[in-house]
Amino acid sequence: MPRASFNKDIDAIIVNTMKIFHPRSDCFDIISKKIPDRNKRQIVFRWRNTLDPRLCGDSLTLQEKKFIDNEIFVYLNCNKIINWRKIIENVERHFGRRHGDRKLKYYWFKVKKYQREITGVTREPMFAPTFNNNPFKMHPIF
Structure with missing residues (x-):
């Protein structure tokens, strides 16, 4: 059965x-009880x-895009999940x-897709630590 889309009545509810109930942490639970589907x-x-x-219904500005890029760069350099x-x-x-989640994520994934197309890299390289010149190498006993 196809999922019904949101309509003006549901949006009004x-x-x-x-x-x-906005300040309450369970406000979305309350709403989901009012809209069973x-x-x-x-x-x-x-x-x-x-x-x-x-x-904000406007597009992201160039300054906002640069700011988002810098914020994400910090997360990626720390090997953290993007918050x-x-x-x-x-x-x-x-x-x-204030922009919606979707707008920022779509912007970022569009940037990533463009970067992959330019570089020809199909997947992100996995993190692989290097152990060159590491004084703490384990040596076999025999």
Whole structure:
């Protein structure tokens, strides 16, 4: 059975309930109980990318893109998983504009795809530590 799309009635339920319960940590659970054919994850995605009134509908500026690139570069250099929520908060704090998760992720994955096309690398190289000139090598006893 095909999944029903969101409509104005469902969006209104989400927006009105968020106005009442937004500071609470279980607000999306409350909404998912009001809309039985939607799960919490779908509602969170809809709110964060479409319905949140704080979202900026404009495209990312060049400065925002550079800022995002730098933020992600820090995560990648530390071999950490990219914390998109933190990056979104930092962009909002720095530029005063809030963008949805989807917009930032689409931008970044588009950049990665372009880089792969230019370099011809189909996969990211795996991290492989080098042990050259390591004084702590284990030597066999025999």
